[in-house]
Amino acid sequence: MSPTRPAWRQTVGRIVRQLDYGAGHRWLELDVRPPFATPRPGQFVQIVLPPIASPVLLPRPMSVASVSRSRDALRIGFLYAPVGIGTLALAGLGAGAEVEVLGPLGRGFPLEEPGAPVLIAGGRGVAPLLFAADALAAARRDGRRGRRPVMLFGARDRAHLVGLEDAHRRLVAVRGRLHVCTDDGSLGPKGHVGTLLERVAPGLRGPLVLHACGPHAMLRTVALWALARGVRAWLAMESVMACGTGVCRGCPLPRSEAARAAFDPARTPSLHGNQDWAMCCTEGPVFEAGDLDWERIE
């Protein structure tokens, strides 16, 4: 395979705002300047905190939740939960603080695929799907082809449907439908998003294309549902990472038997994985359901 130059760059990002976003989550916006390329839904960036503020060594991989233009800068939004010392330190930075941003990284959702898009979100996994809804709305505004999306959004309770209003606004803008569910029944039907998918899917005009992000257990449910029905499904995976660029080989996910059999080293860039392992950072983070071995994914 001919070598393709990576498009990512590392540059300074200036924090524009950072807000509470409900249930302990944060909404972060920062500006980056060219030659930083415009991220696509499902792609991620690596954020390095300023040394004085950083209790950690490695960059933090962060999924992109929105992109807009602001004069000559690119404004990138993130929805995240401060759960470790790195993200807690990030949560403490206010407007004007500078971080380093490396990206955009990885492969995003193939939103241009023909079919009716179904966006499936679990908890804060809604982040790249908010961005996907924006992209689908923009495509329809521009008169490009595209079906109206449906979003299925589940979380443990009403409070953890983070960004529910933003999701709703986006789906209204694109004249799509939003269905929610919660584990405790505090909003929408009681149950997880897999059950919601079973309930909603028969009423949708196919063929469907699923785009999902959330905990791996949820993604496994969605992937196996889709595989059993011959529905195309794209899942945004997570992994611990060091470099985020394919160099360190730190984020392998197991390939399915079919993907192993079809693997052709001559057509696979070495920054991607090998016959056994797919690198989450370069081949993903968005994978097609049939490409991974869901029984071996934790």
Add this chain to the structure above:
Amino acid sequence: MTVDLSVRIGPLRLKNPVLTASGTFGYGDEYAHVVDVKALGAVITKTVTLEPRAGNPPGRIAETAGGMLNSIGLENVGLERFRAEKLPRLRALGATVVASIGGETPQELVRLLGALDVEDGIAGFEVNFSCPNVAAGGARYWAVPRRLERTLARLRPLTRKALIAKLAPDLTPVADLALACERGGADAVTAVNTFVGMAVDLGQLRSRLGRATGGLSGPAIKPLALARCHEAARAVRIPVIGSGGIMNARDALEFIAVGATAVQVGTATFVHPDAALRVVAGMRAFLAERGVASVAGWRGVLLGPPPRKGHA
């Protein structure tokens, strides 16, 4: 003032003493769109083995206080693909390339070196005698001075290019390993590879790595690595390449002050892909500010008595 950063490693003259550590810079071209690889002292490639290796199961990375554990397991494309696909790209980049080679037996290293020595575009070899993450042919197997000496004595006649041995820090005194490499004919030793370490996930009550242990790198190991580098530099007359937790020029200059001729930048590259170039620039500025005309004039200023010949 202009500072002369050039150094000599056996037959190899490097424009500066900053090298990329094996396994942290891919095969040399992955960062080429953001790093001028020609401006580095040398690029040391990811360790290549005779056959491709798929690497270890996840987790392969665990961050710890000031460091990171890795358990990659020498994943690499293997000799054939390295030769057919990687070397042509490396030649096109114009970098000084040191190929890292790894084997489970002396015979495997003999075959690798024989196959690669005839290739254009390789300035030297670093033999990875110190991978902590493989079941066979890893650090434990090679941390035996007589085995190192005999193996290097077999490799030496196969190449006139620079032959460097990368040493494990935590199994055998580094001075003993370095002396064995010198006797075997190595042009230099690298001190050191990662330290064996472990991290536990208390929630799931298991190792945070797929294998129980991994190799620790990053700032956490710098004082340990510096002491090993100092120990090696006092023991041998061949150049020592310092490695372990170097994040910036000041770290690099500490290694050179205790006797290193050159240094490797590794984990820092995962944070800043151009980290090695930042080290070159910072080193030049530091030495200029101090009025030190050449990096050779900084080398070994803290090596301590007894002063040895060969360390200016």
